[in-house]
Amino acid sequence: MSATRPFAIVTGASTGIGLELARRCAKEGYDLLIAADEPAIEQAATSLRGSGADVEAVQADLATTEGVDKLTAAIRGRAVDALLANAGRGLGHAFLDQEFTKVRRVIDTNITGTVYLIHKIGNDMRRRNAGRILITGSIAGFMPGSFQAVYNGTKAFLNSFSFALREELKGTDVTVTCLMPGATETEFFRRAGMMDTKVGTDEKDDAAEVANNGFDAMIKGEGEIVSGLKNKVQTTVANVTPAGVLAGQHRKMAEPGTAKK
Template sequence: MSRRAAVATGGHDVADAFVQGQVETLVIDTDAAAESELAPKDRAGLSIAVLEDLAAGVFRECCFSGCGYRLCRSTRAEADSRGVDMTGNRLLAVVTGASSGIGFELARQLALNGYGLVIAAEDKGIEEAAVELRTAGDGTVPVEAVRVDLATAEGVQRLHTALATRAVHVAILNAGVGWGGAFVETELAAELKMIDLNVSSTVHLTKLLLRDMVADDEGRILITSSIASTMPGSFQAVYNATKSFLQSFAEALQEELEDSNVVVTSLMPGPTETNFFHRARMDATPVGQAGKDDPAEVARQGLAALMAGKDRQVAASLKTRAQELAAKMTPDKVKAAMHRKLAEPEE
């Protein structure tokens, strides 16, 4: 049975499939002459469960006509954007790299929408972030902070264990760092750890979470890629490569999950006003000193794209979007030279 639409002349099986979310729109033909003589629960064999859900507001509309009526389920996106499931229960979101910057703002957006949160980061700021997030929205949002090093397999497993048996409906895989400088001069250990955090932890956590989402045929994953994924990163060689991996990874999953209700969206920010460039030792670079996007706006656009089921979101400014468009038409060698002008430390 199609999950998008179904037409029937009655039967509990179709109605129940609608209630269970196997179909999103159900059109049921009725006998117009007898319609006024039937109790609502009897019309076309509709199950009582449909009527109960209609009363509970699960369905967006019930339109009667001369030959029948049409029930339209409130879409998953509408329910997800409110942080509740189709029956009003609070949903759970996990956010990595949530102690500051884009990750914190993504967590705050989710809290404002009523999601329960499990947030993770390596630094002690994750506890302070949890305190602030608990006051977001109506002040009733449960927030659990997990201080863990996701650059290690043990750290990823610890976070997954902290989730216990709870179903994760939204996963924001945002943890990541940068490292600038000429490749022959940068620290190998720092770059290998960056690969472990940016790439390995994302793959590991996605593997753990996605299996359950696919089994349940619902869930949303946002992977923080970058506009940097679209170009060779001279003087950020390893960082840009990690983001190119994540972009490719997200796009491959989108194709594999095409026939499911699971959504994977990549968020591609440009330079954003966070601690990223300072931590990457890029303060003395043109890009480090240039104006940057607002992390709250980046997060707002990213979460909106996730809830809308979009494949990607380039955020947040017109400048960043123009850069992504230009990258599609510019040879890699030219892009590498352009990146050098932005990322090479000034004398």
């Protein structure tokens, strides 16, 4: 990797928003360290190298501290200019019907692994007084997620954590941006077992557009970006709607059997 080119880490970069974030980084001249917990991360790296970027791929389970340590070991002392913490996992159906091992994996991927990675990289950024952090939250964090309860809860955590960390870093040259997309055309809903739901089968936002919105906001040092006008309206309404009403509305989107016939 070139010492003169900026260096970015993108997690959850094998598909979807993460891959599109990595593509945008490559287009903007970043060398890349990308990670995901599946072999497809190697295919992603090959496609990204076609843009001229120096790309290293790490297959690691970022739900574990060992997986995060494996990723950070691959940095090999290089200054990280941008951390795009995008790795995430969803889980549909009613909470009491879910296997707890899968519940725990959502929490460990979305929260524990993400926070551990940001703690490690963020400390180095603060020491250097330079760096940008982009955290992929979600508009799901604004509403109680009936039939997606744990996932929405983790995104509420990430949204909140992002704003708090940003405030703590005021007065430094380290910025924190929270990307909050709505339903996006990715592998998310299939992997979460939600293809029998309304939200799983409805038309969704374009992953590249969401990623570009997030990248632009990160470069500008903005605190947040809700991608898409429809999602902006939804979050504004959610802020003034009682939680019980929101939970009922979410049921209509995420309850199994609500998919369009």
